[in-house]
Amino acid sequence: xxxxxxxxxxxxxSRIDGTRTVLIDGDHIREVREQPATPAEKLVHQVIDxxxxxxxxxxxxxxxxxREPGEEGKETIATGARAAVAGGVTTAVAMPNTKPVCxxxxxxxxxxxxxxxxGFARVIPAGAITRGSLGEQLADMAELxxxxxxxxxxxxxxxxxxxxxxxxxxxxxxxDLPVMVHAEDLTLSAGGAMNEGPVATRLGLxxxxxAAEVAMxxxxxxxxxxxxxxxxxxxxxxxxSVRAIREAKAxxxxxxxxAAPHHFTxxxxxxxxxxxTSAAGQPAGEPYDTHAKMSPPLRAxxxxxxxxxxxxxxxxxxxxxxxAPHGALDKxxxxxxxxNGVIGLETSLALTLALVRAGELPLGRAVERLTVxxxxxxxxxxxxxxxxxxxxxxxxxxxxxWKVDPQRFYSRSRNSPFSGWTLRGKAVRTFVAGRLVHExxx
Amino acid sequence: xxxxxxxxxxxxxLELEALTRPQIEGLLSLAARFKRERARARAGEAQTDRRSLxxxxxxxxxxxxxxxxxxxxxxxxxKALGADVLAFQKDASSVAKGESLEDTVRNLDAIGADAxxxxxxxxGAPRLVARAVRASVINxxxxxxxxxxxxxxxxxxxxxxxxxxxxxxxxxxxDIAHSRVARSNIHCxxxxxxxxxxxxxxxxxxxxxxxxxxxxxxxxxxxxxGADAVMALRIQNERIADARLPGARDYARTWGLNxxxxxxxxxxxxxxxxxxxxxxxxxxxxxxxxxxSLVMDQVDSGVAVRMAVLALCLxxxxxx
Numbered sequence: 001x002x003x004x005x006x007x008x009x010x011x012x013x014s015r016i017d018g019t020r021t022v023l024i025d026g027d028h029i030r031e032v033r034e035q036p037a038t039p040a041e042k043l044v045h046q047v048i049d050x051x052x053x054x055x056x057x058x059x060x061x062x063x064x065x066x067r068e069p070g071e072e073g074k075e076t077i078a079t080g081a082r083a084a085v086a087g088g089v090t091t092a093v094a095m096p097n098t099k100p101v102c103x104x105x106x107x108x109x110x111x112x113x114x115x116x117x118x119g120f121a122r123v124i125p126a127g128a129i130t131r132g133s134l135g136e137q138l139a140d141m142a143e144l145x146x147x148x149x150x151x152x153x154x155x156x157x158x159x160x161x162x163x164x165x166x167x168x169x170x171x172x173x174x175x176d177l178p179v180m181v182h183a184e185d186l187t188l189s190a191g192g193a194m195n196e197g198p199v200a201t202r203l204g205l206x207x208x209x210x211a212a213e214v215a216m217x218x219x220x221x222x223x224x225x226x227x228x229x230x231x232x233x234x235x236x237x238x239x240x241s242v243r244a245i246r247e248a249k250a251x252x253x254x255x256x257x258x259a260a261p262h263h264f265t266x267x268x269x270x271x272x273x274x275x276x277t278s279a280a281g282q283p284a285g286e287p288y289d290t291h292a293k294m295s296p297p298l299r300a301x302x303x304x305x306x307x308x309x310x311x312x313x314x315x316x317x318x319x320x321x322x323x324a325p326h327g328a329l330d331k332x333x334x335x336x337x338x339x340n341g342v343i344g345l346e347t348s349l350a351l352t353l354a355l356v357r358a359g360e361l362p363l364g365r366a367v368e369r370l371t372v373x374x375x376x377x378x379x380x381x382x383x384x385x386x387x388x389x390x391x392x393x394x395x396x397x398x399x400x401x402w403k404v405d406p407q408r409f410y411s412r413s414r415n416s417p418f419s420g421w422t423l424r425g426k427a428v429r430t431f432v433a434g435r436l437v438h439e440x441x442x
Numbered sequence: 443x444x445x446x447x448x449x450x451x452x453x454x455x456l457e458l459e460a461l462t463r464p465q466i467e468g469l470l471s472l473a474a475r476f477k478r479e480r481a482r483a484r485a486g487e488a489q490t491d492r493r494s495l496x497x498x499x500x501x502x503x504x505x506x507x508x509x510x511x512x513x514x515x516x517x518x519x520x521k522a523l524g525a526d527v528l529a530f531q532k533d534a535s536s537v538a539k540g541e542s543l544e545d546t547v548r549n550l551d552a553i554g555a556d557a558x559x560x561x562x563x564x565x566g567a568p569r570l571v572a573r574a575v576r577a578s579v580i581n582x583x584x585x586x587x588x589x590x591x592x593x594x595x596x597x598x599x600x601x602x603x604x605x606x607x608x609x610x611x612x613x614x615x616x617d618i619a620h621s622r623v624a625r626s627n628i629h630c631x632x633x634x635x636x637x638x639x640x641x642x643x644x645x646x647x648x649x650x651x652x653x654x655x656x657x658x659x660x661x662x663x664x665x666x667x668g669a670d671a672v673m674a675l676r677i678q679n680e681r682i683a684d685a686r687l688p689g690a691r692d693y694a695r696t697w698g699l700n701x702x703x704x705x706x707x708x709x710x711x712x713x714x715x716x717x718x719x720x721x722x723x724x725x726x727x728x729x730x731x732x733x734x735s736l737v738m739d740q741v742d743s744g745v746a747v748r749m750a751v752l753a754l755c756l757x758x759x760x761x762x
Contacts, residue, residue, distance in 0.1 A: 015535070140546075184586060196649050197649050197650050197651065198650025198651075198652075199650075199651060200648070200649075200650075201619075201648040201650045201651050201653070201654070202459075202567035202625070202650075202653065202654060203565055203566065203584035203587060204566075204584070204585050204587030204588065204622060204625060205565050205566075205586070205587075207648075207649065258596040262628070286569070286573075287566065287569060288565070288566030290567055296511065330540070332542070332544060333542060333543065333544075333570075334543060334562070334564035334565045334566065334567045335563065335565065336565070336585070388565045408645075
């Protein structure tokens with residue numbers, strides 16, 4: 001047995017926040033108890049002194065791009081899963097926009113097998129909604145589910161046809177399979193490189209209006225409500241989306257949502273090299289910094305505030321990174337030509353804790369959004385330290401100050417907008433299924 | 443002491459937004475001198491030879507968009523200062539597929555450029571270039587971001603007519619959304635004390651443009667009433683294809699400058715256009731060719747301003 005002795009255990013799923021000792025027996029949690037490790041236990045078991053540390057369920061990240069198969073130069077399942085556990089993430093849902101697209105059992109099994117071989121975070125594939133994510137014909141969803149997909153999504157390639165989306169939602173409902181949507185009306189976002197607004201106007205860049213997202217969120221809520229399907233809205237970026245999701249929830253629509261750390265930390269000012277006042281003291285990038293380019297784009301301060309409010313009141317139940325690795329050369333180009341996306345697996349915990357320190361999100365809520373909140377979106381048995389649960393645990397040094405140096409990331413890519421930032425809080429030990437898979441400094 | 447020392451002018455001219463009023467005024471004074479010298483030379487009066495200022499320096503014009511006037515204006519300006527000029531024309535789309543912008547400009551830098559005059563369809567591209575090279579980088583227009591020398595030459599032409607821009611009202615009418623000229627003018631003119639109004643159909647007014655320090659007029663009458671000058675911007679056919687405008691005729695009906703609509707403008711007010719003009723769309727021929735039109739003077743100012751920019755960015759010692 002491994003005994004995590006006398007840390008501050010925060011497990012929102014079990015309503016625990018206090019000094020506890022966690023007993024890991026093989027691959028599952030045996031018990032979380034108040035009594036510290038006994039001298040007898042210290043003789044027999046591996047006891048890890050966790051005094052002064054936080055002990056949390058391993059983080060669950062519903063939205064990562066691991067790039068394998070197809071773009072192994074940017075990331076592999078092994079490097080991404082290694083980066084995940086360094087960030088305290090023990091479960092990562094891998095997006096299907098690989099080459100080939102994950103729209104068949106063969107690709108699902110390949111991704112899952114690579115994840116098991118790597119032996120770091122659990123890698124759970126997401127399948128495509130449509131064949132090839134082309135938005136035309138439905139992918140073999142029953143086969144995808146049977147092969148182990150947690151959800152289906154055409155992430156990055158929104159299903160533009162309302163007719164196809166309606167059928168996809170109906171079909172997925174029969175399978176009780178959540179449908180994750182990248183909400184973007186491509187006719188509204190066409191040509192846009194960043195959020196539409198004063199910053200884009202000043203920089204002379206074409207804008208993506210918030211309506212491009214909100215209109216699609218509204219459409220998909222309507223369709224999901226009509227057919228009774230489970231809808232999960234990926235990377236919510238706009239105030240209007242938060243409002244639409246909140247209202248849908250109040251009506252009883254089966255809807256969940258996630259938000260990314262970059263969207264609750266930065267605004268579109270970052271494209272001009274300006275940080276929000278809440279990030280005072282952190283190093284700003286240069287104007288036209290392509291590390292501030294992603295889809296959906298960084299929005300206005302009022303959107304950022306709305307996302308934080310959504311995380312706080314439960315409208316948004318999950319923090320997900322949308323970890324999107326790109327090579328240095330891909331990003332070292334004119335802003336309009338740069339690919340969308342930033343990496344986030346190794347910074348999401350600390351950025352979430354920064355919200356807590358700023359008084360914007362209660363700690364218990366924050367941990368919930370990183371653990372059991374996302375796990376429940378897709379019925380995953382993780383994100384809790386309840387007795388009998390899989391022993392995915394992260395020990396956190398909440399006070400550890402560290403400087404973000406992408407050169408030292410485990411990820412194969414370096415495209416972080418937080419390079420040079422000083423953050424507080426780091427995973428010092430990460431366990432997956434009772435196995436130590438990351439130890440800070442080792 | 444050289445002229446530039448007092449100015450503390452930046453090595454790169456990427457945008458007017460970043461310049462201070464003293465920097466702009468100093469540059470305009472130098473440009474005004476060059477312009478007077480050129481006028482005297484044309485009139486067969488005193489010749490002032492400025493070819494020693496940049497002798498032996500290499501100015502490379504690197505244009506990723508077709509342009510005739512801006513590029514030839516820069517080339518004439520560089521030659522008037524004695525620089526050697528090399529012209530590169532690149533197709534941005536083929537560059538995007540092959541050699542990166544950074545690699546392209548590093549090569550030109552290695553050839554020995556002292557100044558790179560860059561025009562590029564991507565906003566922010568000159569900044570990327572400036573990070574990659576040792577040479578001074580002069581933005582000759584980047585996407586819809588800025589066209590600094592255009593803003594400066596417009597300010598020079600207006601300043602020469604008015605003596606000062608303080609308190610003047612300048613209306614800019616047309617496709618503000620896609621216009622780097624509008625942005626550079628808003629920054630430049632307002633730094634010099636003028637008030638800028640922009641006007642055009644809502645489909646061509648970008649969101650939040652007021653935050654640059656201008657006001658938005660919702661009709662041509664509102665734009666022109668009480669204005670001291672009006673600048674019309676070119677309306678491009680793409681705006682019809684992307685559903686921002688129904689057509690040139692419909693635009694001309696509501697926002698075109700012609701003898702009829704110019705009634706809304708005070709008698710003594712000036713008319714400008716950065717060119718090339720779509721006669722009969724944003725501006726009618728009678729307006730363009732009228733005595734109140736500054737269009738030809740703008741072209742003349744252009745060479746002088748570009749001489750001043752090259753001289754200051756390349757730290758030429760201009761004798762008093």
